[in-house]
Amino acid sequence: MKPLRILVLLHPDLMPPDSLKGFTAHEINVWKTEYDVVSTLRKAGHDVRPLGVQHELKPIREEIEAWKPDVVFNLLEEFHGETTYDQNVVSYLELLRIPYTGCNPRGLMLSRGKDLSKKLVHYHRIPVPAFAVFPMQRKIHRPKRLAFPLIVKSLSVDSSEGIAQASVVDSDEKLAERVAFIHARLSTAALAEQYIEGREIYVGILGNARLRVLPIWELDFGSAAPIATEMVKHNREYQERHKIEHGPAKDLTPELRARIATMAKRIYRTLELDGYARIDFRLSKDNTPYFLEANPNPEIAQSEEFSHAAAHDKIKYRDLLNRIVALGMQRSVGSAGD
Numbered sequence: 266m267k268p269l270r271i272l273v274l275l276h277p278d279l280m281p282p283d284s285l286k287g288f289t290a291h292e293i294n295v296w297k298t299e300y301d302v303v304s305t306l307r308k309a310g311h312d313v314r315p316l317g318v319q320h321e322l323k324p325i326r327e328e329i330e331a332w333k334p335d336v337v338f339n340l341l342e343e344f345h346g347e348t349t350y351d352q353n354v355v356s357y358l359e360l361l362r363i364p365y366t367g368c369n370p371r372g373l374m375l376s377r378g379k380d381l382s383k384k385l386v387h388y389h390r391i392p393v394p395a396f397a398v399f400p401m402q403r404k405i406h407r408p409k410r411l412a413f414p415l416i417v418k419s420l421s422v423d424s425s426e427g428i429a430q431a432s433v434v435d436s437d438e439k440l441a442e443r444v445a446f447i448h449a450r451l452s453t454a455a456l457a458e459q460y461i462e463g464r465e466i467y468v469g470i471l472g473n474a475r476l477r478v479l480p481i482w483e484l485d486f487g488s489a490a491p492i493a494t495e496m497v498k499h500n501r502e503y504q505e506r507h508k509i510e511h512g513p514a515k516d517l518t519p520e521l522r523a524r525i526a527t528m529a530k531r532i533y534r535t536l537e538l539d540g541y542a543r544i545d546f547r548l549s550k551d552n553t554p555y556f557l558e559a560n561p562n563p564e565i566a567q568s569e570e571f572s573h574a575a576a577h578d579k580i581k582y583r584d585l586l587n588r589i590v591a592l593g594m595q596r597s598v599g600s601a602g603d
Contacts, residue, residue, distance in 0.1 A: 372539060377421055393556050420454040427447055470543075540589065541565075
């Protein structure tokens with residue numbers, strides 16, 4: 266890829282330093298994605314400018330008009346502190362007619378609403394856990410069709426925020442307590458869905474029209490409870506203590522691998538995703554893959570599952586980022602080729 270001017274949008278609190286020297290592992294973990302993307306793109310020969318954005322769109326327009334970047338690398342996951350507003354920033358980039366990386370606004374909207382995405386996917390005959398939504402300031406009443414155990418999570422917040430071992434409930438009393446916790450802690454509606462006992466499976470996908478499915482990845486919970494909690498996902502000390510690891514999924518038949526890959530692509534297209542995304546499944550004991558959620562613009566730090574799966578598929582980290590940039594630029598000119 267020829268050298269490009271790349272404007273990187275990120276949260277102001279996650280502005281990475283020029284060097285890792287003098288920082289602890291805990292400090293680096295906070296902005297590792299931003300550092301990895303910016304530093305790697307620079308090493309690849311690109312002219313890269315990070316821009317912190319959170320409460321105003323004006324700085325984006327000013328930087329685009331003054332510097333005239335070739336493409337925007339979008340690392341924003343929220344705007345005004347709201348995850349659902351990230352789609353509006355991408356819509357603004359489209360109005361400015363500037364190429365950008367990652368998912369389009371419609372794909373973000375369809376996948377961010379976990380209830381909507383489950384309904385759409387279920388319509389296409391893909392197994393989905395039974396679920397119910399509990400809006401804020403409404404009486405908590407469990408539908409009879411929803412049997413215990415259930416897992417309770419936020420309807421819209423990502424990154425396992427609000428998920429703990431107490432999220433799995435086995436009574437109406439515990440359900441009410443956990444729904445109330447989500448309402449109070451995250452100020453969002455709560456989603457309660459059938460808890461599927463089994464394996465946590467992730468499938469990364471790259472592409473716009475033509476899709477490349479990365480090797481199927483698995484989260485190994487080690488000695489921890491098999492729930493993808495905040496601690497399991499983000500606490501390094503907890504991960505080391507319980508020997509929590511992620512890696513290629515083992516002991517899957519060729520037929521099951523093909524089925525999961527086909528389902529992942531169908532979900533990707535159903536939710537109108539593009540750029541890159543990760544599709545999360547729960548693989549039950551009878552080897553039924555249940556769709557949990559789609560993650561557009563997933564974590565792409567070099568140490569995260571998506572990048573590791575790409576590396577396992579012989580895509581070096583620098584090449585992965587260049588490919589994500591190329592996909593954004595191809596979409597902007599209406600190219601069907603990936």
